[in-house]
Amino acid sequence: MTERAGRGRRRARAPRADRGPADRFEPLPPLDNPLPPVEVLSADGIDKIKRAAFTLLHDAGIEFRSNEVLDILERNGAKVDRDSQIARMDRDTVEHYVALAPERIPFHARNRDRDTFIGGNRINFNTVGSPPNISDIDRGRRPGSYDALCDLVKLNHALGVAHLVGGALVEPMDLPVSSRHLQNAYALLRYSDRPIMVRSVSRFRAEDAIEMVAIARGVSRDQMLTEPSVLTNFNVNSPRRADEELLEGLMCFGESGQPVAITPFTLAGAMSPVSIAGALVQQTAEALGTIAFSQMANAGAPVLLGGFTSNVDMKSGAPAFGTPEYVKAVLAGGQISRHFKLPYRSSNVNASNAVDAQSTYESAMSLWAVIMGYANVVHHGLGWLEGGLTASLEKTVMDAEMIREWAETLKPVDVSDEELAVDAIMGVEPGGHFFGEAHTLERFEDAFYQPMVSDWRNYETWQEDGSRTATERANTVWKHLLESYEPPDMEPAIDEALQDYVARRSRELERAAS
């Protein structure tokens, strides 16, 4: 009895099924992690990071590159230096305002069956956002386009794994910069029915996105105020700088009751110190300072603490993702977020140039960290490659497989009498097998996780069938899903209203830009 697979030695009597990819996947239900979060910081560790962050906010402050913002900060107790545009805040002020942010954010889709919330132990996966390139193994890497963006939205809808979709799943380089946010929002709203995320650089883009979501949902802007339904991300331009156009978007979202993930861009060794603790101090200070401002501008505005801390390769200066340092930063960031009763945003990342073992182990490290660290929104959850420079169709499928496996893993072990199966075990003689047993036949079809990509056939069969790697099989899956894609229902009047909005605003914006 050696521990070999014994394929062929003992064969199932269960019927063989065709191994082609499924036509349609049941959407992944909301993912609530029943296990306690993994914590890498002691209470003392959290306290030290927190105190250092408050020292930083008090002594060094954050540069807010907007006079409107500086006015608000000054009115609410910050010490503002107009020359440098730096605002300094004391601990009491920061804690007071941060405490106004809600601990849990309801989050609505145009299809109410896809409503979710952001907070607690709920892990919401989002698609990849904002890479300039798209790739697949047939056509290689190429600049993003609107068609490529639509394909990614459709693929994600068909896979049914992303709980949210957006921002730009790939940058539509073939559309005018001034108006591409409109087409992007349309694609998200039309080809998917999940809650969406958008970019919100400048007030007009934020405003357009919120308006389009209201149209798609068929609700008023008043109703939107209490029903968050579009998320945006605010990247602090680390170290310690908040840019004007992003601050406009932040304020617009806050006024409109829509959530913002405040995410410092703290790559340790480049935009933050070459230590995880230092990067966490800076991330915490930059996030809390900006969150405090968000609450001064709009008390109770929904915000997330965003963590994006990773490290650079100190040999080349290249960013690294899904590393041991990344895992620790993700888990610690979750602890700090919970400490301040803030929802937490993180990412599923890797720095590989191919959909290979590296992209997989870096993503696998990211995934266990975001899931066991209670990231309430996992941005870049499906399809991210090359440190975010490329959206990959095969990687999207691979991430879907890995996330589905995690969701299955988190389902509790059923210890009912039927599952304990004592009678079934007693019914099989020593050295026998369970294939033909009633207990087996009654439940074999749904007993275990069914993969999309994994191939468990024996080596000879796999070889005869072309020795295809998992990446090649993922290629077959996305093609099949795009071919059989069907858009979710949308009332024609709503579709028309959306298209009208896009056409009118595009004309306005392109005219203004020219």
Add this chain to the structure above:
Amino acid sequence: MTERAGRGRRRARAPRADRGPADRFEPLPPLDNPLPPVEVLSADGIDKIKRAAFTLLHDAGIEFRSNEVLDILERNGAKVDRDSQIARMDRDTVEHYVALAPERIPFHARNRDRDTFIGGNRINFNTVGSPPNISDIDRGRRPGSYDALCDLVKLNHALGVAHLVGGALVEPMDLPVSSRHLQNAYALLRYSDRPIMVRSVSRFRAEDAIEMVAIARGVSRDQMLTEPSVLTNFNVNSPRRADEELLEGLMCFGESGQPVAITPFTLAGAMSPVSIAGALVQQTAEALGTIAFSQMANAGAPVLLGGFTSNVDMKSGAPAFGTPEYVKAVLAGGQISRHFKLPYRSSNVNASNAVDAQSTYESAMSLWAVIMGYANVVHHGLGWLEGGLTASLEKTVMDAEMIREWAETLKPVDVSDEELAVDAIMGVEPGGHFFGEAHTLERFEDAFYQPMVSDWRNYETWQEDGSRTATERANTVWKHLLESYEPPDMEPAIDEALQDYVARRSRELERAAS
């Protein structure tokens, strides 16, 4: 500020180093998991599985195919049916004997710097064991040989990740069956200096292995009695059957004070019920029943509870590994082992036919489970492919990378003032960077994990260099390590004594077999 890698946009001032694989890796230190274990069973769940297992042992029993064993069982309170060779035990008997097994096992190497122990939160990785085939991407898959076995031992020694080595890293098909265990033990002891694991089918093989370890360590068999230094595995021939030759090995190891991992072969849906709870009931019953026997034969003999529960693909009957079901079984098995104060053995497994994304995500799922589930021995830790039918050189390197990353991840976050780096952060202006800062320059070389396989260069550079996947880079790493391999020191007299032993016993055994 979108979340892209920004390669090239901000470049390190730190010197670039050659990206070739390292000549030598520092051996991985003992791996103690400072985080609490992940638990998927409630106290009630453990109790239900335990009670069901005791019911099974009481009502159905285990077939022990050895009259010598049945005698011992009968003398110690089991109800033995001589016709069927089934022994039934009541709960008190089982609990009494299981409690005699030690909770923690010291474990010695011929190089005392490599001593470890088995128990608590210590995770010991072992190499792959017993596949009939070897593979690499140059030569493909082929039957194992003694040379291939030696290459795997040498590669593992050079990688420095495996805390143990053995059994047969690949089956040496070119050696006579009757004596290949001798050559195998020699290769493990000569080309590595870690504690070893062997197979022990029949008493004579067990005896030979223990004798050779005593020679290699330069200690007496009496000293070996209190210094465990060679591990073996005992697979229950599930369901509920213990084979005679393996029971001989078990008894020999017990008499000699050497540890045995008692591992039922419970693939859910094939050799156990088609439910994880049912497979766990059977695994627990078979392991506890056999462990109880081990203590009747030799009170206090060191044993591990081994978990190998996975599921079969119910469509094809093929075994699946590294699945959600596998993860749950690993974590639950750890809980049950700790409940009985027994060290725990598990595995790093996958069912892929290639070193691709599938082999990686299945291994990644296995790895987080065995590490967060406190598997004290992780057999098949490096190199297992195809559900155990092949030992892969590239997969060995890939597993080493993943295990090193985990070890780094488990190091606590340093929150000293130097690492919190408040002064360093204050020293950089908003929007600046940290590359040239004193804090960075002082520590950048050792600040972060340095990978073996991961390539973090930008896409263009990677492409110009041949667009090599992680698997191709792993190929370069193992070749380099085998070329530069140097065997660990061994006194010539000991080497000679080992070689003499192998020669003499080979002659005896081959004569007896012919």
